[in-house]
Each structure stands twice: as structure tokens, then as C-alpha cells.
Amino acid sequence: MNSFRPDQLSADLQALVEYRKLESGQALFYKGDLAQATFWLETGQLKLLHYTSDGQAVNHYRIRAGESFAEVALFINFYDCTAIAEAPSRVALLPKQPILAALRERPDLAEEVMKQLAWRLHQAKILLELRSIRSARNRVLHYLKLSSDQRSVQLEQPMRIIAEDLALTPEALSRALTQLEEEGVIARQRRMVQFL
Amino acid sequence: MNSFRPDQLSADLQALVEYRKLESGQALFYKGDLAQATFWLETGQLKLLHYTSDGQAVNHYRIRAGESFAEVALFINFYDCTAIAEAPSRVALLPKQPILAALRERPDLAEEVMKQLAWRLHQAKILLELRSIRSARNRVLHYLKLSSDQRSVQLEQPMRIIAEDLALTPEALSRALTQLEEEGVIARQRRMVQFL
């Protein structure tokens, strides 16, 4: 998760790293921008998303402090999604060409990057799987199972955020949860959900 | 696209490669199987997909002769989707551990794999984007734009396959196309579609 942690890079590479501060809501790059760097998030939180032609935002995934992201940028010319800060953030900009050169020299770094890319692809498939479930009930159920360690889930985020992740309206999510409860599939108390 | 073309591997690695023949419709691996190898498709065609809990198939992408695939398997323990032959096929099985070792020795190979992983991730995001368009009309339009070089598209595959890729029923696809035609957005003659 930290392939490009700058302090693990060689000194001459570190010298090329720039930092950028972002306000909450500010964009780091937009879909279609020329991809000139890959990144590592020092502090804060970002989300990667795109917009449909009618302006709806579609979330890909969130980046938390300590993670590198947009490794894909090393191998394509334009960013394929938009990155927006969800909290005040500080990001390390890792310029493309020097990093590519370093990858040729350092198999350990290359392996980290491969792991990271594989992980993201895996996650993307899981997301695709989730999103391709049509019914709200089953989509929510699948989501709960994904995020449950053993038999119960603590819903940390507000319902409207969870609804966003599920590509549902808050109303649809609410209805799906009550339905699952009525069916006796889950039980709820406050933000705690458990399977029966 | 051919990172693991066996004839480009060292002789001792080639010695470890096994081949497997598949009938049309036969599975190479299932989602959840222990991931022990990555693959290269010599001849034929495969599709990668998963099944929703109610048995619907959801396509990820197709593999054509000459492509390597399932590189992700090198870095995760279980396949995250199912691979099924769409035509009689011959597949090279590249065992995980020796390949991982080779990647540490050969930066050129590692770079190929990174490129391939990045490409797949890019494609997955494009698919996610397509699938997250709600209305059939706009989804079809987006698809047409994606697959059009300049102003027109030749629809090579039968409509029911295209509908599958779009996660629509053939009926919905048909209606969307006639609607776009009535709106004067596209014109159709046989399987040729052009923008107006």
C-alpha cells in the first residue's frame, strides 16, 4: 500500500518529489488531464470518481493517508478519473519518467507496484460485481457481507455516503435495509447490523 | 499484450509451462479457485465473467488469441472471476512461483506485466463507467462512441452479445437504437451505425 512512500526512495529520486496541499473539495487532477505523475498521499483523504454525462458523480474508491495511487498514470497518457480531496490533504507528486527509470533498476519497487496494480484491479472487479447486482435488496446484502468481519457490521459512515458507494439513493438504501430486517435476514440497532 | 508469450521466456521457464486444451463452453478456472498460475492464450477465445447470486452472468472482458491474462493471480490467492472458452482454445499455464522469480530478474518482463495490469485496470474503469450509466439510451450511445473510430461503427457481434456487454436485454438495446435513430442522433443500415 505504500509502494512510493517517498522516504523509501533513493535520495536523488526524493529530490524530484514535490508536494502539494489540497483544501477539502479541491481537485488534484481531472479525468482527461495529461498524466505526468503518480502520487502518494501523506495526510488527508481523497476520492477517485468520474462524472456521467448528466453530471452524476460515480465513485471509484477512496484513498487514505499512507497510500499511493494513480500508478496507472505511469503507463497511460491521460488520467482516467478525477481525484478530489475529501479532507485537507498533502500529496507527494512523483514524476513519471524518473519513477519509470527507477522501476527498471529496482525489482522490489516494481514488485510493490505490481502488487498495488493487481490489488486495484481486484477491487475494481469487486466493485463491478457489486454494481452489476440489479436489485437494491441484493446489492445492499452483498455490500454488508463484503464489509462484515464475521457476523456483524458497524456502519461507520453516514447513510448517504454508503448509498453513494452503492450507487443507490438514500431512500432506496433505507427501504432495502428495512426490508432485510422484516425478512429476518439482518437485525439492526443504531448503526450496528448483524446477520441472523 | 503478450507479456508471457512462452517463446519469449527463458528455456528453463519454458520447460515449466504446460498447455491445456479447452472445448467451447469449458471453464479454465472458477471464481474462488486457488490461483496457481497465470495464462497466455495461444489460440481460441475466452471470456472472463462472474455470476450474480441469482445466476446471471456478468461479463468482464474477452481474451483473444495472443493475449496473456489473469496476471492478477500472481498476487492474490484466489481467482476473482471465472474463465470460460467461447471457442476451442489452447492455453499456456504459467506457474506462479517461477514466474514471480523471473519478474525479479527481468525488469523488461516486469514492465510488460505492469503495463498489462495498468491496461486492464484502465479497461475495468471504462467498463465501470459504462455500466454506471443508468438509462439504456445513454448507455448505448456511450458504447457506440467508445467503439467508433471517427463517425461510424460496424457492429461485428450479434445484438444479443452486444446487449450482454452492455448489461441490457436485447429488447432494451433494440429500443434504445430505434430511439436514437428517431431522434436523429444516429443512422442505421444493417449492422452499420453512423453518427449524424
Place this chain on the structure above:
DNA sequence: CGCATAGTTGACTACGCTCAACCCTGGTGG
């Protein structure tokens, strides 16, 4: 010419979205 298959059209249904009202909780101030 007749049949099989792909594609289209029609009628109906189901389900998620929209918008609005309502409820419940926690926090604030009188």
C-alpha cells in the same frame, strides 16, 4: 419453399428514482 434463428415490437409488470412530508436524535438557549 419452409424452417430456424436473430431481431423487433407490443403489453404489462416491477422496481428504483423523485419529491414531499414526517420522525427522531442531539444540541442550544431561554
Place this chain on the structure above:
DNA sequence: CCACCAGGGTTGAGCGTAGTCAACTATGCG
């Protein structure tokens, strides 16, 4: 201590659109 308010969450009614199933048409092949 309680009245008030604000926000997140829930419930309700109506609508739109894709799915379903069936009938029909067009195309290609024996």
C-alpha cells in the same frame, strides 16, 4: 428543564424506465 431547531434518516405517493413474456417480422440456409 424543557422548548425549539437542524440534520440525518425514514416513510409515502406517483412516475418513468428497463425487464419479462409473447407475438410477429426478417434473414439466411437447407
